[in-house]
Amino acid sequence: MPAHEVRPTPVRTAITHTRVLDGTGNPEYLGDIVLESGIIAGIFPAGSFKDDGATVLIDGAGLVACPGFIDLRGSSDTAPLTDPARHSALTQGVTTEVLGQAGANCAPLTDASASLLRHHLAGMDQDWADRDVEWRTVGQYLDHLDSGTGTNTAYLVPRNAVRNLATGSPADAPGAQQLVAEVKAMADALEQGAVGLSSSAPVATATPAETAELEALCAAVGAYGGYWAPTLDSLAGPVTESATRSVGLAAKTGVPVHLTHLAADSAGAAGLLTVLDRALKAGVDLSCDSHPYLENPGMLASLLPGWARDGQDEDVLARLDDPETVARISSDMEASDVDWDALTIAFVGSGQLAMLVGQSIARIAAIQSSDPVTTLVRILHTDSLATGVLYAAGTEEDLRAILVHRTHTGAGVGFGSDTAGHPGVWGSFPRFVGGLSREAKAMDLPAVIHQLTGRPARRLRLSNRGVLAVGNAADVLVFDPDAIIDMATFADPRQPAAGINHVFVNGVPAVSEHQPTSALAGRALRRGPEGTTQFI
The missing domain is CATH 3.20.20.140 (Metal-dependent hydrolases)
Known part of the structure; x- marks a missing residue:
């Protein structure tokens, strides 16, 4: 199939002898699923689909279809x-x-x-x-x-x-x-x-x-x-x-x-x-x-007080360039319950800050003989707010x-x-x-599949x-x-x-x-x- 082909014509396909988890949370069953013209054309008992020579066959034995x-x-x-x-x-x-x-x-x-x-x-x-x-x-x-x-x-x-x-x-x-x-x-x-x-x-x-x-x-x-x-x-x-x-x-x-x-x-x-x-x-x-x-990805700028990060990037950067405003930011953040040791730089926009990736804010502040909030403001200002972080x-x-x-x-x-540096991408x-499901056994497989399919579909209607x-x-x-x-x-x-x-x-x-x-x-x-x- 050519790369980046827009809306290619679906080919009639049958997935046979597969374990069907339909997304409702109900138990699985064995079946043959036929796809045609972009829709599910049929779901039949396992083994009942007969090859007609005009259908792409996928052997689903031992596999799950959902x-x-x-x-x-x-x-x-x-x-x-x-x-x-x-x-x-x-x-x-x-x-x-x-x-x-x-x-x-x-x-x-x-x-x-x-x-x-x-x-x-x-x-x-x-x-x-x-x-x-x-x-x-x-x-x-x-x-x-x-x-x-x-x-x-x-x-x-x-x-x-x-x-x-x-x-x-x-x-x-x-x-x-x-x-x-x-x-x-x-x-x-x-x-x-x-x-x-x-x-x-x-x-x-x-x-x-x-x-x-x-x-x-x-x-x-x-x-x-x-x-x-x-x-x-x-x-x-x-x-x-x-x-x-x-x-x-x-x-x-x-x-x-x-x-x-x-x-x-x-x-x-x-x-x-x-x-x-x-x-x-x-x-x-x-x-x-x-x-x-x-571990969660986030933007370092999200630690700023809400009033300080309102507006366009240039509005925020202007505040970070004003000593009186920076003093207000520092005052507001003094009471914040941030574990600076657990907050590490995941990515930066500026090449001159590349050495910070993987370092915690606490460590960077110690190296710079500064406090964490002042360090945060300096990084954001230098990086034009493009700094990403990971935090537990x-x-x-x-x-x-x-x-x-x-x-x-x-x-x-x-x-x-x-560039977020997070495996969840x-x-x-x-x-x-x-x-x-399989390793932690915290939920059975139908329930997990329901969480990822039928339940979000219901939210989206x-x-x-x-x-x-x-x-x-x-x-x-x-x-x-x-x-x-x-x-x-x-x-x-x-x-x-x-x-x-x-x-x-x-x-x-x-x-x-x-x-x-x-x-x-x-x-x-x-x-x-x-x-x-x-x-x-």
Whole structure:
């Protein structure tokens, strides 16, 4: 198959004598699965399919067939724009990614924010130096994605994108008239196919204007049948407090809430999960996600106080260049409970800082005879905020408790770039299956597969994906249950997973006999008028 072929014609394929896990959580059964014209054309008792000479046959004996994995915290918005083949996702069995929670805002755009996005893209992919960002609306962005990606994609609108559209700056909370414009922009995005809203979790110090803004946006999203995905960043503050504020706002506005990047902090997981259980008992429509590693990737800038990181990069850098503002930052951070020894530099944007990679902030501060906050500010200023970090969150017991919770869905690490230095970019989903089920025996295989397929499909309200059923889209994964595991490590993070034999996206082979095909068979999935999500 030619490299990067867009929407190649699906070939009739039969996966025979395979162990079928349909994504519902029900027990497995043996069957023959026939894929034709991009859909699941039939599921028959094992051995009943007869070779007609016109069908590609895959011997599934001893292998498991299940729906393709769904990553509700996909890579950054820009990953499909700079890496349309999406090998890092497909080789771990992911066929659908939700964008809009990390990286640059991709839609809706003003002319000014489109120029900033183009500059950002050109920094990652030189091809964008000679291209323009031609879209402005969410609908146009989804059209662009639909012109060629390896995975299916859905889009959450970042709060800062609609704020920028209404106020001219993501740093400015809207006034009354601007809030009307912001809600209108959110409604337009939902009508054009967005599946919901993403934002940081609400903070205790939010102004009345900021609180009113988030409540109005969430109410609009709920009315359209979308969902809200607040990110719980343990670097930015106590996670249990963030979760409490998030579920409280969801209860007040009626919006379904998906807590993104759920990870314990030094307080542990027990109190955090109690917040979730109480919310469920109160009737809140709630789900969450996390990746299966203790080590989390993040941006060093996220440790700054919220007020200090508002706005565009140039706004933040200007604050870091002002001694009085830096003194205020230092004062605000003195009480922060950061383990500087556990916070290590994962990647940098500037070559002159390359010697810092792998070093802890505490060690760098000691070498520089400085304090950790001053060291942090210096690094951010020199690196133009491009510094990434790795940090441990909670304990193995905390992580296990979150992963087995009844609201949990599996997710990737949320970083699209291999420079993140995190093995989860290539290995999160096989680690769920091989580590959580086969090795740790914390969950049975049908339950783990349900977490990665049927449960996230329900959150997205996918009309025909996430479950193996006749008539559904042929997003299908075939894997070896005895071999599936992540192979990527922190020392060598660009390693495809083991045990992924075949992956089909809309009936087209995306991985064949363990090797990616580079076929661009993915579709942009849009929230429809009835609230369900599909490609149109």
